[in-house]
Amino acid sequence: MEDVERLEAFQAKIDREEKIEPKDWMPAEYRKHLIRQISQHAHSEVIGMQPEGNWITRAPSLRAKVVLLAKIQDEAGHGLYLYCAAETLGISREELLEQLHSGKAKYSSIFNYPTLNWADMGAVGWLVDGAAIVNQVSLQRTSFGPYSRGMVRICKEESFHQRQGYEIMATMAKGTPEQKRMAQEALDRIWWPALGMFGPHDKDSPNTGNAMKWKIKRETNDELRQKFIDKTVQQAEVIGLTVPDPDMKWNEDKGQYDHGEIDWEEFMNVVRGKGPCNAQRLEHHKKAHDEGRWVRDAATAYAKKQQSKKQVA
């Protein structure tokens, strides 16, 4: 009985657009959904450093290199904001990493695609960060306080990521015919996986119902995907590139683009771990984690030693 009342009070609070804070009562399912979503988001930021890290040493100019380094450092920071939001729900950093390594927790499938050349750095920044921004702008209004605050911070920082990517694409698109071809091919490669970032259609998305009721998510997968498409097609036209979708057509009545269907079989395959880089991404993360262990241990030993010195003195 008490739980029914608490649940009603909880829902009423959410309906009043008040934020839920970590120490507030919340249904176990709400907590579980948030831990799953925030950890997946955090892992995506962290794993997302790998496809870009691949190009640091081969950036075509010093300017491009410092920009890429700053972007990747931001992704690390964004991962940390999100881990810290997840930890307020009572899960430890150790558990979060353990779930990533065991495969229990997922990260965005987009990072299981390789980055084959410099144009992919442009396409990733423009499309992948662009899609992430659409999602994250919406999540600024999520009902869980720490998640919402993290999103506000991330959105402030992220727009440079998308702009630097678009700048790369624009530069290549007006370069030599060879460079323009590379830019178009990068768009062709990354367009569909970027649309997949918004997840399955609403009708096939098992978690959408509760997430909308509890205002964890504020817009559905399909609504967000449509927003991204409507913004991005025009940006492609401006730089003379073409979105690889023969069914893409402006629909005057709806005031939005109609578009073709995502290859959901490929999407599910990558989610299930059969993408081109799934194994490599996880292996690399585990290796970096294991090779960093001595640093964590040494710093802990040093802190202990300093502490005991202080106590003696």
Next chain:
Amino acid sequence: MSVDNQWPLWEVFIQSKTGLPYKHSGSVHAPDGEMALQNARDTYTRRMEGTSIWVVPTDAIVASSPDDSGSFFDPSDDKAYRHPTFYVMPEGAKHI
């Protein structure tokens, strides 16, 4: 081999400009205060968001409980006389 150790948690408070109050920004993991400060700087002030940082071990923070917030804040509920609008000023009085 030791258990994997992610270091203790610290809460981070940042003063964005001198003269302004410190505001909670988030948390970091670090083995000691000095590294907590450095990690907080790298995590939360990459774009000159701060002039000063406090870090506090998370378990040193004592927080009020949201369940009791009604009764806990109750003492100030019925004291309208703590607000300037409670008082009746004579007609025509200025600058008060």
